[in-house]
Amino acid sequence: xxxxxLKVIKLAYEDGRNFLFEYEAKSLCRLYGIPTTLFxxxxxxxxxxxxxxxxxxxxxVKIISRDIVHKSDVGGVIVNIRxxxxxxxxxxxxxxxxxxxxxxxKIDGFLVxxxxxxxxxxxxxxxxxxQFGPTIMFGxxxxxxxxxxxxxxxxxxxTRYDAEEMIKEIKAYPILKGVRGRPPxxxxxxxxxxxxxxxxxxxxxxxxxxxxxxxxxxxxxxxTVDARxxxxxx
Ligand code: ADP
Ligand code: MG
Numbered sequence: 001x002x003x004x005x006l007k008v009i010k011l012a013y014e015d016g017r018n019f020l021f022e023y024e025a026k027s028l029c030r031l032y033g034i035p036t037t038l039f040x041x042x043x044x045x046x047x048x049x050x051x052x053x054x055x056x057x058x059x060x061v062k063i064i065s066r067d068i069v070h071k072s073d074v075g076g077v078i079v080n081i082r083x084x085x086x087x088x089x090x091x092x093x094x095x096x097x098x099x100x101x102x103x104x105x106k107i108d109g110f111l112v113x114x115x116x117x118x119x120x121x122x123x124x125x126x127x128x129x130x131q132f133g134p135t136i137m138f139g140x141x142x143x144x145x146x147x148x149x150x151x152x153x154x155x156x157x158x159t160r161y162d163a164e165e166m167i168k169e170i171k172a173y174p175i176l177k178g179v180r181g182r183p184p185x186x187x188x189x190x191x192x193x194x195x196x197x198x199x200x201x202x203x204x205x206x207x208x209x210x211x212x213x214x215x216x217x218x219x220x221x222x223x224t225v226d227a228r229x230x231x232x233x234x
Pocket of ligand 2: 213
């Protein structure tokens with residue numbers, strides 16, 4: 001699994017990038033046992049149609065571009081696509097949106113994914129602290145992280161106990177435990193993702209930053225819906 005992961009990273013460096021495309025980051029996640037949405041890469045609109053049929057509707061289409069970091073900020077993500085016609089329209093719209101935002105952007109392709117049922121969103125991240133090295137962050141998605149800064153941190157390598165503690169110490173933990181008719185999230189599935197991000201971070205020194213945002217936390221299981229991995233300068 002380490003060798004396979006290093007291959008993915010080598011390909012990115014050879015392509016002149018110091019970051020992984022979402023599909024590469026998700027492949028790496030899967031190598032380390034982190035569940036992700038089912039996805040396929042299409043180089044053009046015709047291929048997007050083919051792979052959407054393979055994956056089966058509903059699907060999500062996302063831009064693949066070395067020049068775009070936050071895909072939805074530039075209209076590069078369209079969810080809940082339910083027919084061939086909608087796939088074609090979504091690809092055209094995404095291309096237009098991206099090029100309007102950055103006329104020089106290279107369109108590397110389209111990522112077609114299985115649409116996952118929306119639910120409670122959490123985030124797991126890794127950054128390298130100059131003093132402590134790889135550090136894992138956990139929080140709930142959206143405003144909880146961006147506005148309320150309700151997050152917890154632990155330094156790699158984490159024990160199962162560390163992972164459990166960092167989930168339980170955020171203020172929004174009651175939301176994960178289940179409130180007002182919301183079912184509880186599968187805490188064990190979240191612990192496993194945190195531990196696997198810790199494992200990736202301690203094994204692969206070429207990785208500078210990991211951002212799994214969002215992870216959909218279901219009553220049974222959790223899946224990574226978006227993954228971004230930044231590499232050390234090659
Ligand atoms: P970015 O963070 O680069 O803008 P994301 O891949 O996170 O792009 O997509 C933006 C949002 O679209 C996500 O936060 C999520 O709410 C939704 N989304 C993305 N992919 C899926 C999917 N496969 N199933 C359901 N919702 C999705
Ligand atoms: Mg995202």
